[in-house]
Amino acid sequence: MRTSEHIILSAGEKARRKAFGLLGRAFLFTVTSVAAMAVLAILFFIARDAWPFFSDRGVGDFFFSKAWYPAHQPPQFGAAAIFAGSLLVTGAAVVLAVPPGVFAALCMSDILPFNVRQVLKPVIEMLAAIPSVAYGFFALVVLAPLLQESGGRVLAAAWWVLALPALFLASVVAADLLTPGRLSHAAHRLARTLLTLCFLSLSLALLAHVGRVLGGLQVASGVNALTASVILGVMALPTIVSVSEDALQAAGRELREGSYALGATRAETLVKVVFPAALSGVFSAVLLGVMRALGETMVVWMASGNAAQIPKPWYNLLQPVRTLTATIAGDMGEADQMTGSAHYHVLFAMGLCLLLFSFTCNLAGEWIVTRQRKRLRGG
Amino acid sequence: MRMTTRKLLDRAFTAAACFAVGLMVLFLLFVLGPIFGKGAGAYVFTGTVEHRRMMIDQFGRGDEARVAAEWAGAQQARRPIYDALAAFEKELPQLPAAKRKALKPAFKAVREGVAVLLGPEPGEPLPALTRKMYGQTRWEKVQAKVTDILFEETWDYSEGAGKKVLVPRQPMFEGTALAPLFPLLQTDLTALLRPRLTFYPGFLTDVSVDAHFFGGIGPELLGTIYLALGALLLAVPFGIIAAVYFQEYAKEGAVLTFLRTCVNTLAGVPSVVFGLFGLAFFINTMHVSPGKSVLAGALTLALLVLPTVIRSSEEAIAAVPRSYKEGAMALGAGQWHTVLTVILPAALPGILTGIVISMGRAAGETAPIIFTAAVSVGKLVNPAELLTQPTPALSWNLYNLCTEHEAVDEIRHVQYGMAATLVLIVLVLNLTAILIRARVARRLKG
Numbered sequence: 001m002r003t004s005e006h007i008i009l010s011a012g013e014k015a016r017r018k019a020f021g022l023l024g025r026a027f028l029f030t031v032t033s034v035a036a037m038a039v040l041a042i043l044f045f046i047a048r049d050a051w052p053f054f055s056d057r058g059v060g061d062f063f064f065s066k067a068w069y070p071a072h073q074p075p076q077f078g079a080a081a082i083f084a085g086s087l088l089v090t091g092a093a094v095v096l097a098v099p100p101g102v103f104a105a106l107c108m109s110d111i112l113p114f115n116v117r118q119v120l121k122p123v124i125e126m127l128a129a130i131p132s133v134a135y136g137f138f139a140l141v142v143l144a145p146l147l148q149e150s151g152g153r154v155l156a157a158a159w160w161v162l163a164l165p166a167l168f169l170a171s172v173v174a175a176d177l178l179t180p181g182r183l184s185h186a187a188h189r190l191a192r193t194l195l196t197l198c199f200l201s202l203s204l205a206l207l208a209h210v211g212r213v214l215g216g217l218q219v220a221s222g223v224n225a226l227t228a229s230v231i232l233g234v235m236a237l238p239t240i241v242s243v244s245e246d247a248l249q250a251a252g253r254e255l256r257e258g259s260y261a262l263g264a265t266r267a268e269t270l271v272k273v274v275f276p277a278a279l280s281g282v283f284s285a286v287l288l289g290v291m292r293a294l295g296e297t298m299v300v301w302m303a304s305g306n307a308a309q310i311p312k313p314w315y316n317l318l319q320p321v322r323t324l325t326a327t328i329a330g331d332m333g334e335a336d337q338m339t340g341s342a343h344y345h346v347l348f349a350m351g352l353c354l355l356l357f358s359f360t361c362n363l364a365g366e367w368i369v370t371r372q373r374k375r376l377r378g379g
Numbered sequence: 380m381r382m383t384t385r386k387l388l389d390r391a392f393t394a395a396a397c398f399a400v401g402l403m404v405l406f407l408l409f410v411l412g413p414i415f416g417k418g419a420g421a422y423v424f425t426g427t428v429e430h431r432r433m434m435i436d437q438f439g440r441g442d443e444a445r446v447a448a449e450w451a452g453a454q455q456a457r458r459p460i461y462d463a464l465a466a467f468e469k470e471l472p473q474l475p476a477a478k479r480k481a482l483k484p485a486f487k488a489v490r491e492g493v494a495v496l497l498g499p500e501p502g503e504p505l506p507a508l509t510r511k512m513y514g515q516t517r518w519e520k521v522q523a524k525v526t527d528i529l530f531e532e533t534w535d536y537s538e539g540a541g542k543k544v545l546v547p548r549q550p551m552f553e554g555t556a557l558a559p560l561f562p563l564l565q566t567d568l569t570a571l572l573r574p575r576l577t578f579y580p581g582f583l584t585d586v587s588v589d590a591h592f593f594g595g596i597g598p599e600l601l602g603t604i605y606l607a608l609g610a611l612l613l614a615v616p617f618g619i620i621a622a623v624y625f626q627e628y629a630k631e632g633a634v635l636t637f638l639r640t641c642v643n644t645l646a647g648v649p650s651v652v653f654g655l656f657g658l659a660f661f662i663n664t665m666h667v668s669p670g671k672s673v674l675a676g677a678l679t680l681a682l683l684v685l686p687t688v689i690r691s692s693e694e695a696i697a698a699v700p701r702s703y704k705e706g707a708m709a710l711g712a713g714q715w716h717t718v719l720t721v722i723l724p725a726a727l728p729g730i731l732t733g734i735v736i737s738m739g740r741a742a743g744e745t746a747p748i749i750f751t752a753a754v755s756v757g758k759l760v761n762p763a764e765l766l767t768q769p770t771p772a773l774s775w776n777l778y779n780l781c782t783e784h785e786a787v788d789e790i791r792h793v794q795y796g797m798a799a800t801l802v803l804i805v806l807v808l809n810l811t812a813i814l815i816r817a818r819v820a821r822r823l824k825g
Contacts, residue, residue, distance in 0.1 A: 017713065024715055028624040035621045035689065036641035038682050042648060045659045100399040107396035120400060122813050127407050129736075129809045130802055131743025132650075133774045137781055137798045138410050141791070169391050176384045234406055241403070265385055267392035288647075295649025297746035298774075302782060325651045325746070332658070332750050351655040355648060362647040366640065 043355060050352040053077075053345035062349060068308040068322075070331065070343045077346045083353075084310045085321035089225050089300055092317055093232035093293040098286055101240030105282075106270055108241065109248040110256075128238035136302035139231045144222030144303060151219030151318070156211045163207055171199035219318055221305060226317040228304035232296055236289035243288055247281020248274060280372040284365035291361050294325075295354060301326035324350045411802070418799020421792050425518035426577030428453050429498060433513045437588050438581065449573050454501065456570035460563055461500055464490055466556035474555075485531065485551055489560070492528035496521065496564075497571065509589035516593065517792065518574040525564055582796055586758060591780060591793045596800065598758040602673070602770035603742050603801070605759070606752060609677025610684055610741040615734055617681075618688025619723075622730075625689070626696040627718055646686035650746040653683050657751035671769035673759070676752020683747055684737035691733020695726040698823065728819045732812045739808035743801060745774040755779045773801040 053062075057077065061067075065078025108117055147154060175195035179188060251274050259269040275282070305320020308327075312319070328347045428449050435441045467486060471479060498514035499506060506512055515521045530545035549561040564571075585595030621642070629635045657679030661667045667675055699722050707717040723730075745753075753775035759768060777797045781787060787794075 021713065021715060025628055028620055028628055031617060032621040032624040032629075032638060035617045035685055036638040036645075038685065039641045039645040039648065041660065042645075042652065042656045042682075045656055045664065046652060049655075049659045100402055103396045103399035104403055107393075107400045111393055111396055112400070120404075122810070123404055123407055125809055125813065126806055127403065129739055129743075129805050130410065131745070131774055131805055133743070133745040133777050134414060134798050134802045135410065137777055137794065138414060140781055141794070142413050165391070165394075169388070172387060173384060176381055234410075237403060237406075265389040267389040268385070270392070291647050291649075295647075295651070297649070297651040298778060302778065325649060328651050328655065329746055329749055332655070348655060348659070351652045355652050358647045358649055358652075359644055362644045363640070366643060 046348055046351050046355055049348040053349045081308045081310050082322050082324055082327055086323040089228050089323055090293045092229035094290055097233035097236045101237050102244055104241045105244035109245045124238045124241055132298040135231050136298040139227050139303035144227050147219050148222030152215045152217040156215035159211055159214050167203035171203050174199050223303050223305040224318050225321045228300045231299045232293040236292045239292050240285045240289040243285035244282045247278040251277040280368045284368050287361045287365040291358050297325040297329050301329050324354055414798050414802055417795040421582050421796020423578050425574045427516055427572035427574050429514040430516035433593055453573055460560055463557050463560040470556045485548055489528055496524045510592040591790050596797050599771045599773045599776045602772040605673050606676050607738050607742040610680035611738055613681035614685045614688050618685055619692050621689045622692030626693055642686050642689055650744055653679050653747040654750045668767050671752050672767050673752055673765040673770050676748045679747045679751045680741045684741050687737045688733050692730045695729020699725045728815050732815045735808050735812040739805040743805045
């Protein structure tokens with residue numbers, strides 16, 4: 001019968017199939033390995049071209065000197081100011097992006113109804129998809145002139161919008177917490193009202209003072225560390241939101257229900273129960289955000305001012321800075337004529353530092369996630 | 380803590396969270412608004428007769444007879460202006476010395492301003508630069524140039540920081556032969572330049588003329604398409620094979636963990652480092668091309684999008700219901716056969732999602748192609764050049780035009796048009812991916 005011939009295989013046919021199967025498996029493995037090993041190739045070739053710089057000039061000047069004069073005779077390659085610029089811009093971007101990012105993730109995972117979330121997801125994806133050069137263009141053409149012309153007013157407005165509700169809330173809560181407990185009802189109420197008023201007037205004075213200082217600021221140039229940081233923050237936001245949201249959702253329903261059953265409000269549940277449970281996931285989200293901000297090239301190249309200097313004082317975001325990525329992109333421009341020069345190798349040394357940093361962040365993030373997964377499984 | 384305070388805090392928390400989400404949406408609109416709003420101006424704008432003249436000369440497009448008639452009419456209307464200029468030039472030597480000295484530079488500025496506004500005076504030799512052969516082609520720039528003629532820009536330093544002050548020129552020339560020119564420029568502008576709503580779809584396909592002063596973004600668009608398609612052509616086979624291996628063949632163990640870590644790490648490599656690698660490896664070590672080329676750029680971009688392709692393909696394969704696989708196995712199909720005929724077809728829409736998103740990413744990236752593929756000027760003529768020649772690309776040229784161009788402010792509309800086109804391409808690709816994903820989700824639900 002024909003069917004049995006097909007189903008019951010001869011010994012030779014069986015061996016042949018097995019050999020094919022093995023061969024196929026080997027092929028898949030090889031291709032996968034090539035794809036996966038690409039990252040090692042990147043590390044190797046970046047390190048190979050960075051090596052001549054370190055072996056010729058050592059590492060001291062590179063990391064600790066602020067003299068970046070690659071075109072002088074003899075050239076000086078002190079990258080301390082450039083490292084500082086990268087750190088400053090990245091740090092500011094993360095500080096700007098993490099609070100709204102985490103709040104937005106909490107909102108998406110626990111507050112908004114399902115269909116609103118379905119609409120917001122594409123918004124986040126779009127925010128992530130806009131090419132960095134378009135963000136850079138926006139920073140250069142829209143945001144920088146805005147800051148340059150009315151920087152003080154913009155900053156003061158942002159301060160009022162953010163700090164007014166926050167300080168109001170803080171006053172009320174502080175008054176509530178500080179009112180002595182062993183008083184009669186009426187006295188308690190009076191004390192609390194007085195304290196609230198007292199704190200409110202204090203915070204209003206603070207608000208007005210800081211608002212006036214910010215409002216009086218003159219922004220010398222719109223392309224500065226702040227402009228770059230704001231845009232980098234926006235670019236890091238989608239990563240932070242989506243990864244944190246996954247972590248918050250993974251914290252589970254039981255945890256939330258238990259907390260509500262104990263009488264906690266939603267805010268208390270989220271802050272005291274869900275957030276701590278998801279903390280490692282949120283942390284790895286922040287790490288990914290840091291990586292995105294640190295590795296970003298076009299925005300900082302176009303909007304950070306590209307001056308190899310450490311701002312004075314160091315936290316002055318309104319001064320221009322220069323970052324590692326922007327230096328690589330800007331200086332490698334004439335790559336064809338540069339291959340082999342010290343300037344060429346120093347840019348690879350910078351690339352190597354970026355690469356090693358991103359490896360560290362990545363491995364740390366992965367380690368945290370794996371540990372968390374094990375713990376959730378009950379290990 | 381009192382219950383009221385706890386409730387207040389709860390409300391405040393909700394408000395803060397919603398504010399954060401709102402901020403995100405607002406920022407998206409804040410970024411996309413100007414880019415699309417002003418970007419549309421590259422395609423639809425109020426064009427003058429100079430634009431139509433330029434289109435006929437440079438691209439051979441338009442109704443020649445009609446434009447010639449319009450042009451003649453505009454020349455007729457411009458007559459008094461040129462007459463005033465000529466008359467004043469004759470009058471100038473007869474003026475008292477002090478007045479002559481004061482008016483001469485102002486007259487020069489006016490005359491140059493008129494040349495910028497209306498193009499070279501009749502009878503003048505044709506300038507060498509194309510940008511100087513025509514007057515203003517766009518109405519919004521006409522307004523700015525007229526202001527430049529009517530007012531002198533000076534700086535007032537009396538309050539410390541300099542403040543821009545516009546001083547009208549008309550009173551200076553009161554009583555001279557040039558006086559009639561100023562009211563003409565204010566009232567007769569329409570007759571001088573014949574503004575009309577213009578739709579210019581050719582912006583997408585035309586080559587640029589004289590460093591993007593005129594024309595479109597055709598070569599850049601083409602370069603972007605070549606780079607993105609090339610990157611996918613290289614990354615997709617590798618990506619899908621790796622995903623199949625990870626999902627269907629690999630056994631848990633040290634090797635698998637290592638390979639996975641490698642792929643995850645690849646996803647975190649900064650884009651500019653991909654560019655350095657492309658330069659050091661593909662160009663300086665492998666010599667895939669003598670210098671920058673589309674091939675080297677596509678190879679670099681392929682590496683960049685590889686992790687995305689692998690991950691989304693893996694997700695798509697993992698989402699194929701187990702029953703499909705078991706059904707195929709029960710019918711006697713081998714693993715190999717099952718993957719090719721059952722799993723991959725079922726996972727195809729999901730894989731496609733990843734491919735489309737990667738394509739958007741490859742089209743928008745700039746840093747990896749700076750050292751490997753991009754040039755500011757040039758044009759690919761035939762496909763063989765893909766292997767050896769660099770190309771302009773939307774992303775790189777947008778950077779180039781808004782930072783390194785010699786007249787950045789003059790070509791804002793081109794920059795906006797380029798940015799809008801690039802963002803539109805990327806967003807359309809992403810929306811496609813979102814739609815595919817929604818359809819797949821609905822189908823899997825049943």
